[in-house]
Amino acid sequence: GAVVSQHPSRVICKSGTSVKIECRSLDFQATTMFWYRQFPKKSLMLMATSNEGSKATYEQGVEKDKFLINHASLTLSTLTVTSAHPEDSSFYICSARGTFDLVETQYFGPGTRLLVL
């Protein structure tokens, strides 16, 4: 149980285009999902908290018009990188909040590697 998928796993795009990344909780409902960015050999940096049916909450310094988040259902959140530039190249990871055995836990997707040329 507690499986989270991400699609695509890897994407290459041209500068100026937009890229959408999907995050799905496969066997549980997640009212809250989180989006992270990870640079090589570094820890995870929280970008935003995605809440089903409401606006996302962005961390300080994260451009909300650049990174659009939609959480339209209890099992799906999407992150759209708009007008991507080479500096947006990174590894993006989502997680979904689940509560099992009364313990709140985040379960992570496998990540999406984005390369902007």
Added chain:
Amino acid sequence: AQTVTQSQPEMSVQEAETVTLSCTYDTSENNYYLFWYKQPPSRQMILVIRQEAYKQQNATENRFSVNFQKAAKSFSLKISDSQLGDTAMYFCAFMKRGRTGTASKLTFGTGTRLQVTL
């Protein structure tokens, strides 16, 4: 704000031996959770073990166990009988226990890269 410190950037252990990864944290909260996540070369974040702060008993999951010292704000991970598949980056993380219906953020440490050798 919470902070999580992992003071060992890299560690190495021989197969079948035991290794302990350290983690300390700073918080003024009384109700919280602590986690260890593993990130192997595939980069998939995998939950290793979790601990509720109000529980005095240390959590264990097969070969993985923690030494939770609440007063000292320490949360170390012990890996027994190390296996090659344990080679990964290990992150310690803190989560404040939120109100019912609200989600709390994870605060991660900088990670410890563990290499298991033959």
